[in-house]
Amino acid sequence: MWQINKQDKKPLYQQITSQIIQAIQQGQLMPGDKLPPERQLAQSYEVNRSTVVRALEELVSLGWITRKQGSGTRVAQGRWGSRQLLMNQWRSLLSSPFLKEDPYVSELKQKQNTVDTLDLYTGDLPAELIPDFEFPAITWEQVLYEEKKIHPTGYLPLKQHLLNHLAREFALPTKGQDLLITSGSTQGIFLLIQVLLDTGSYMATEDPSFLFALPLFASLGIHLIGIKQDDEGIDCQELEHAIQTKKIKLLYLNPNYQNPTGRTMSLVRRKEVVALCEKYHLPIIEDDVFHELGFTEALPSLKSLAPDQVIYVGSLSKIFGSTIKIGWLLAPQTLITSLASAKKRMESETDLFPQLLATAALTSTNYEQKQTQLLEELRHRSQNFEHVMMPLAADWSYAPIQGGLYYWLTWRHQTLTRKDWQLFLEENLLTAPAFLFSNETMSVRINYTRLSTAQLALFQQTLMRITERIRKDAVYE
Known part of the structure; x- marks a missing residue:
């Protein structure tokens, strides 16, 4: 370690940056570990100190290290999944859809099945x-018959039931809207990001947010910006500043029982957020997967406040478990048509069987x-x-x-x-x-x-x- 190939045509500072990122990913450097001083690194790499400084500044901007006067340079402790890669590393990453997961999570998973x-x-x-439902026996002939009801946007009986349910129970608008069935809410979010954002785009979310635990953003080259929260929800003043300075193109929010904080955004703040996003024509992804797990009557959704500004994400997985991995997107019809086409191109169609199970559960007399x-x-x-x-x-x-x-x-x-x-x-x-x-x-x-x-x-x-x-x-x- 702390050596580079002088015959390599890549700039020296990029070689240093790539090597340190690789050392962190492979566990040679752990979160919180202190790096050698600049002068010592320059001697080890046999480069000018200015080259080391540039490499370290690059690593700070990408989220891999922190630098603080008096305490030195350390491997960053947070936001593992949202750290960015150098442009020349993205190609090698495409062979695997995810970055190496956080070392803490890896160790935790090893313990999950321990007595x-x-x-x-x-x-x-x-x-x-998890509610226990009896599923009717189904013959292969019936499966082939139900398969004819598959539309590019999903299994039609399930779609219709969900649309009725969202309108009746959630008071969501359905006029001019359409619904796309996905294999869980996370697939829906990734689909939106891949369709609506380009490499290098900025997306904002609450800080903290479960999005920072998802490592896919680095592989897509999407910059995820965290906006602080208070007791009422996301800070609108800080959000507007980010919109103006970072050219935010998409806002992701989890207003009901937010993951991870459990907070519920106040109605006043919801209206402020909607007004701000309408002012800047900023689309909102409203992740409402916990809606049906509320102890009291839910507040009006962002979708109900601004139907054409908000893309609504829902899921059955939080109620029925990951066995029925079904989610949906409710958005203006033209967007759903585009998303359905993109979903087909990506060969990520949702299987019929989970949709049949979901339909049976939702239409059960004792649901x-x-x-x-x-x-x-x-x-x-x-x-x-x-x-x-x-x-x-x-x-x-x-x-x-x-x-x-x-x-x-x-x-x-x-x-x-x-x-x-x-x-x-x-x-x-x-x-x-x-x-x-x-x-x-x-x-x-x-x-x-x-x-x-x-x-x-x-x-x-x-x-x-x-x-x-x-x-x-x-x-x-």
């Missing part, structure tokens, strides 16, 4: 809460009853979670939630690093620390729905042990 592990990381309902039972259980588990957190209130803060899957706990004391979060893995408590979604390291996402009554005491005891271990190194002001 005595408490998995509050996974973003799904536990198996025991509403099972949905009500699920919400009652989620509300009960949410209350239990807040109860077991009471003895830890001096160390961890959180805001009550109105629905969804997540609580967002924030450490009240000294600044935490990635090494502190290793304690969670050592104690087999699997969670999603803030650095997966943001550049900050003080918070953690907890999927409270995965805590049964029998597991509450274990969770409390484990978190108390971790808290005590972290407190030992605390320096209180």
